[in-house]
Amino acid sequence: MIGKGLKIACSLLAISSTLMAGDIWVSPKGNDFNDGTKQSPKATLTSALRQAREWRRTGDDRVQGGITIYMEGGTYALHEPVFIRPEDSGTEKSPTVICSISGEEVILSGGVRIRNWKKQGKLWVADVPTFNGRPLDFRQLWIDGKKAVRACDVEDFEKMNRICSVDEKNEILYVPAVSIRRLIDNKGNLKAKYAEMVLHQMWCVANLRIRSVEVQGDSAAIRFHQPESRIQFEHPWPRPMVTTDGHNSAFYLTNARELLDVPGEWYHDIDARKVYYYPREGEKMQDAGMEVIIPAVETLVQVEGTLDRPVSNVRFEKIIFSYTTWMRPSEKGHVPLQAGMYLTDGYRIEPKMQRNYQNHPLDNQGWLGRPVAAVRVAAANQIDFERCRFEHLGSTGLDYEEAVQGGV
Structure with a gap:
């Protein structure tokens, strides 16, 4: 029992x-x-x-x-x-x-995998699939886990071009005309309609979508899309550097088919919905085992x-x-303050705030978003x-x- x-x-x-x-x-x-x-x-x-x-x-x-x-x-x-x-x-x-x-x-x-690559000269091209029923845009591409480089005009970032001057009132950056030559046609018009400038200014880096280019002798006036144009030229700090010794803010240009010229670079033609890639040595794009991923x-x-x-x-x-x-830089640009935080608005105030910081009157205010x-x-x-x-x-x-x- x-x-x-x-x-x-x-x-x-x-x-x-x-x-x-x-x-x-x-x-x-x-x-x-x-x-x-x-x-x-x-x-x-x-x-x-x-x-x-x-x-x-x-x-x-x-x-x-x-x-x-x-x-x-x-x-x-x-x-x-x-x-x-x-x-x-x-x-x-x-x-x-x-x-x-x-x-x-x-x-x-x-991520979404890209397949069915076809050779086109030195480049390989593949169709970009839709994602959730819509054309897919992206800013990164990974080849077998290694990040590829978005097509740009420099290989050695120690040799970036530098701006000439800044016109805050008219929201223009002046750069050497030679630095922009690959993005314009014979008449001086911008042919790379989705090109971007990546601008190093003081302690942060801005992504600015180029709206137009106007060549004026040995310099070129670059204007940008909104809202980043307004924010970039209105906010007091950090500023593009224009010095007396030539150490002005450095920049590079990116996101144009015309800049796709070295192995490891890629370009997305969003209108044609195709992605182009210049393979590194040893990369076989036709290999079924090659894993190419774009994030969505x-x-x-x-x-x-x-x-x-x-x-x-x-x-x-x-x-x-x-x-x-x-995707914010592709849609609205990216004008940061620091720590990756982006400005949604910022301007100089007058009169300055009475409260000082380390004996400096405060005149800079801004509103931030988180990445x-x-x-x-x-x-x-x-x-x-x-x-x-x-x-x-x-x-x-x-x-x-x-x-x-x-x-x-």
């Missing part, structure tokens, strides 16, 4: 342990209509998070010891950020853990709560966050990233934005 009772107790304990196991499985070969068991895994992290969210909402016994989302090895291509919200919060005793299976490599990727997504994971309902106790373990883009991040965290507590990797990114990797406590 005692033996029978012990057997029943052990059976109940086994059932209880099974119920306490809050495990959800995800696999590149899974299906989001599956139940998330190891034998029947989900296909996406988003679907697994939804299942975990429902367990917590309904008070399922499986959440008592925490929820672990096991991701099988492989690449999980994303079309939008994985959104982790307050309802996904765990607790100190019942956290939500997102991890790779031991020994397997899990990649959350915002700016943010892979977004953890966002509110001040009164922060997201809490979520942990990522051994996950790779890879292939993100950064995008592969993983952004806001209004959250104890959001951890353990043994994760961030690679092949167009901008910031991990950004704890605001109202965040704890986390490693």
Whole structure:
């Protein structure tokens, strides 16, 4: 009788342990209509998070010891950020853990592979696919994990051209006419309509989209698109450098087919939806094993709560966050202040502020935006990233934005 009772107790304990196991499985070969068991895994992290969210909402016994989302090895291509919200919060005793299976490599990727390259003289060309039903634009290209160079007019960045002068009122930068010759036709008109200037000014670097070029003798007047033109010429600091000893601000030109002239460079013809690449020695673009990736997504994971309902106790373990883009410079230019923060407005104030900083009256005010991040965290507590990797990114990797406590 005692033996029978012990057997029943052990059976109940086994059932209880099974119920306490809050495990959800995800696999590149899974299906989001599956139940998330190891034998029947989900296909996406988003679907697994939804299942975990429902367990917590309904008070399922499986959440008592925490929820672990096991991701099988492989690449999980994303079309939008994985959104982790307050309802996904765990607790100190019942956290939500997102991890790779031991020994397997899990990649959350915002990249798209480019295939079917065709030789065209020294260059190779391929069609750029649509992404989510729209033409895809991008600013980075990766060849077998190595970043290629966007076509530009310099190879040795110690030999960049330098500006001649600045006309703030008319929003013009004057540069040596010889420096712009490859971007204009015989009549002096700009033929590279999406060309950009990358301008080194004091402690930061600006990306300015070129609107027009006007050659005036041995110099050329360059005007830029809005809003970066207004911001660039109105904000007081940092300024382009114009000195008496010739150490003016250096610059280079980029994003023009005419500048694609050395191995390792690429150019995207957005109108024709084709990408051109000049291979490095040994690169065989026709090789099926050659992996060419362009990033299409700016943010892979977004953890966002509110001040009164922060997201809490979520942990990522051994996950790779890879292939993100950064499109603001292509759409609105990029006029930074520092630390990658971009100015949305900035101008000199008069009279100057009465409060001094190190005995200097303050006359510079500006409004800033944050660069995008592969993983952004806001209004959250104890959001951890353990043994994760961030690679092949167009901008910031991990950004704890605001109202965040704890986390490693």
